[in-house]
Amino acid sequence: MALKNKDLLGLRGLSKDEIEEILDTAELMKYILEQDHKRTPHLQGRSIVTLFYENSTRTRLSFELASKYMSASMANVSASSSSVAKGESLIDTGKTIESMGADVIVIRHPVSGAPHLLAKHVKASVINAGDGINEHPTQALLDMFTIRQKKGTLCKLKVAIIGDILHSRVARSNIWGLTTMGAEVRVAGPATLIPPDIEGMGVKVFYNADNAIKGADVVMGLRLQKERQQKGLLPSIREYTSLFGINRERMLLARKDALIMHPGPINRGVEISSDIADGEQSSINEQVTNGVAVRMALLYLLTRRNKDAMH
């Protein structure tokens, strides 16, 4: 059993079997990460290029280390956001990178659907490392991996995602993935930050954080961009925090053993209080470790798929 497509563009449309394959493979990769000698030959001779049109620290570093731990050749290309609108087109840039031998192109881009466009025009595998407000599938996979490790399963778990759902690619990918795996997903946030008709994606919508968190197995916070207030979507950060901030008092409503997650970077004291972010229930740092394992798994599965296809 392998991945159906040459690319990982999103969790929308990915089957339960495919997700399980990725998570199972990541278990093995995590074992490798726990060794003193973190090096495997899985990607020897393979070439990985990251193409980032937006700033990123953890996602890019995570892909870079994943590639290096598996002995791949790897390079990073940074394109400033301004070069999106002018200069070389995305397709041309992608073909240039492919012409230099890249087997996998990892792309982050401010426009939704940009990885899909790239994937149509290159033979290399394309991994979406975040596109606009659409998807961030590797983040959701590492979240699901973390939940599965802690809870043993994803099925029937109550997962509350709190915050700016409208602008969150992390939320969208988690919704697609978690609902596919049989979890019960709740989203909560100010009405101006809930996308229209999101119930159609199979989630329950709450405009009140307390109700969403009540009885939850997992509580996931999202980064709130300060510019949402400037754009008029919120009256104030203060009011946001008092209504939707994840804090100790609110967490009493969740299950006792509830897991607290956040994709980072955190606005301490805004969407999550420091005591909770750093507390026992928090898996925020472990999420980062698991991110490397999941990305190793994906790189391995996608390049193996290419090899299978050649024979």
Place this chain on the structure above:
Amino acid sequence: MLCIKNGIVVDGVSPKPYKADILVDGDKIVEIDYGLSTSADTVIDATGKYVLPGLVDAHCHLREPGFEYKEDIGSGTRSAVAGGFTSIACMPNTKPVVDNGALVRFIKMRAREEEAAKVYPIAAVTKGLNGEELTEMWELKEAGAVALSDDGRPIMNSRIMRLALQYAKGLHMLIISHCEDLELAGDGVMNEGYMSTVLGFKGISRAAEEVMVARDIILAETLDAPIHIAHVSTRGSVELIRQAKRRGVKVTCETAPHYFSATDEWVDGYDANTKVNPPLRTGDDVEAIKEGLRDGTIDIIATDHAPHHRDEKEVEYSLAASGISGFETAFSLAYTHLVEAGVISLPQLVEKMSKRPAEILNIEGGKLEVGKTADIIVVDLARVFTVDVSQFYSKGKNSPFHGHTLKGKVVHTIVDGRVIMENERITV
């Protein structure tokens, strides 16, 4: 002398099609009768086909001057003829903007040189389409502008819109309004709704169109001035216009073929050929557009032919240009989705794509009658074909209908008595 023999004629006047031959001498129709025996030097055999008045498009973009890499008056008028349009009205958002008499005359001159479809320029309402200062509308009218529009850009300032309607009314000129509240539209790129949520795009709400439709209706109503609403795409707009018409407001409107043939579900896959403004809406809106066409709320079908270069479409969706190359699919889409689907009859289609647009723009065309100019098309309604953009005469290959199977095709187009398209081949 040219004779079109044995066709079934839908003349734009009679309620029922009838079998007849049409005799053309010079640029005029001289006889319409069954079984004409003539010694015409050119005979078009229309056996089994329908003969209609040439289509009239009240809304297209020919891109010349300034954007000849997208389209020029030569390619645009040939594309129009290929789609069965004998007269077309082009929008002024060229570079420079058509906001002075000299440019109106230039476009007319260029169209005459090309000898394909007849072109009627629409001039700008405000200088440079800036929405601030009215153009010299009298001069524009004298030069030959058939209407005024800032299409592509809404006139956001309600006071300027009101003054424009008032001033144009005094000159008996029609204003065509592109209804879009830019603040509400924001940085949306597709219809706001379930699909924008699924695809991770900022949406453009229906309200962005509807609040401006409502505003323009109120302004026109209080001034008792005529107004034409461009590219209606939502259920709410149709309902606002329906109510206004009942009250006797002098409002007319158009929709474009993609608003009854495609939905926002087509955006799935991120193909920028589905990007258009206003955006493709939902299935519910499509039903409302069809109902509006059926009950007469929507007066006409206009193409909003908006050719773009491949390089402007093979980019990230948000960066892609908005618009669909529409001339060469308009008739077939309308026939397939409206007539074949039982929404309206063929004579009603002729009314909406030929007779009424000519009336609204106050130009000739729309009828096949003795003594009228011979703008005639012959269509094969049995013809089933697959849209292939590489076969377009337009430079703009940007169509979301590429690869789709449609029914009904224009095979011959006669402009001013001259056969400009014969057997689907342009002859000029």
